[in-house]
Amino acid sequence: MIQRLYMRNLRGIAEGELDDLAQINVFVGPNNTGKTTILEALYLTATADTPCSLAMEDGAFMPVRVSADADLLGYHPLARLWQRHGLPLHWENTTSRWEEDRILLGNLPAPLAHYHALEGKRTRSGFVAGDEQRTAMFTVAIPQGADVLKPEEGGSPIDWSAPSALVERYFGESAAPWEDRRFGFTWYPPFTYNYNGLAGWYSQGSMPDAAHTLFLDFHTTAEHLSQSLVERGYRETDDWLRRIGRHFQTVLGLDAVEAPDVGFDVNRFDPTQRIGLVERNRRLLPIDLWGDGARHVFKVLAPLLVLADAAEKGRPALLLWEDPELFLHVQALERLVREAAQIVQDKPLQVFITTQSPDIVAVLTDMLRSGQLPPESVKAYRLALTNGRLVSSWFGARNLIAWLEDGKDIRVWTQEETLLRYYLGERA
């Protein structure tokens, strides 16, 4: 499980850290306080699972990892993040250049300046043309895992001290020791604080790989499920379609007669039609013809069941979930959160949620209070960002219960700010 996350110069966060993370972590707070950046830092770290080498000018190598081709939903991680922010998928100003089977990295900012190339077997034939667009970051682990890319016989040696030297130069000695951490760096300018050229972050604890990482947001509701996800669900997840249907029925409050079956029409090739809900005695109705709330529920449940079944000890999974409340009526939201919490419970699957909804906090608190979730399984973090410095305040089970019983709103930093109280006339 990921226990700690530290970020420096990443997007709007000049510096910030989160400690003692739980299995289910909920981030609340005003807009522009770093909630999404936290999800993205975790996403970049988890999806950088392709071993390769970072070559120094003296010929030595440092084993690193770069972004995988696809996460659980089938997205290329970097492209996915750029797209989320409306950035062009083609990085015109990159100083990197593809050359045969490697990427030459031009003019990296200090302390990366003496690294000049990414090499290795990213694909069977090494790096390919176009990869220079997608290699704006890498991660390095301390200690190195067993799967590091070994040099060829007679080739240049691995510099085993390089990772420690690099992170010490970037993060400073005071943050040591470095063991059991994975460090990430990106030099993609829009992802660095004030365009300052280099962002770094690290996580502590076991980190999933790209195939076990699910990032749910606005886009996943609006877009079609990928063929790779559907095939994986159909092939690897027990009773997948029936389980989707059952949870879908519960979340939307459909009774047994109305409950649709979920169908998978292999004879259709249009991806919008490949999977849908079969209403009883009617033809398959593709999910994207349903309302936005139903689409959202379906596109949460379908990959989440795949992720939960894939999670296993030694190969944990990660759910990053932005705004679960999207399009949902409060009762459907409550049931979706309950179903999701029950799906991930007892699994090596860690959840990070960002939300503006008090209902999500309330549902999880109610589950804690009633013993449906163990007390240590949920933590909420209230965030603030002042001059780039992330300030966080955590709420464990006892805090959440006390606050909600008092009718207090954990999303705001002073209770005077709550509009609900204002409208109820408590300020009169």
Added chain:
Amino acid sequence: MNTLIVFGEGETERRLMDKFWRQVFPQWGALDFRSSGGRDELVNKLIAALGPELAQPVQCVILADLDAGDTLQSVQQRIANGLRRMLAERRYLDDGIAFSPVAGLANVLLFARRLPPGHELRIVLHIAQAPPTLPALGLSFQNAATDDYILATALIESVAERFAHEAGLTGAVLNRKVTAEIPELLRANGVASLEAKDLIGIYMAVARFLKVKRTEGRERFADFVIDRALKYARPEFNSIFSSLVVALRTATAQESV
């Protein structure tokens, strides 16, 4: 916007603070009252509710009763232990929790500390003590609670006069029945131990509060008592609640320590 967090045991304290805050500190900011629901839960509530606030400047008042068997020191120690647990849970260094008396008052105590990255945690503990006017009237109780202050205020002559008038009495008669005649009758009939809240009940009954105001809540009674004291007996009111005023001013750093 400044927010003062106040911990108290129940609804009487909530009402008192709400009214008090609006009347005495209208310019300062918001009041965030947290009720523990009783003495035994005060420390747990303090840890659960105050812990998440420690990431920002905190100004807080804790209203504690002094129950039979307790001393000022034992209450102080119980609260200090709770604060120590809360700070440890949040990984703040344990530099010891030391309360200092404020303005020479033994029942108003300040604990202040700078927390990383540099904001102040400022907590004032106010332990209830019977206002001097109660012993002067021959009244003494085993416990000291917020009710002592409400009773003392209700017994202010000009306040009692208002309640008595609505019941067709005089203030002197009302006060005599509440402080002497009915308690003596009860004691003669085996009811040995009376607390301030019992005398408030007697006061409400004699003043026919239920009939006149159509409410039987002690909390609502406290509202009326405070309103009338602020209107007709401000100097006496200030004297009775002087330690609470000091506590609030200290917590909001309006009074140098």
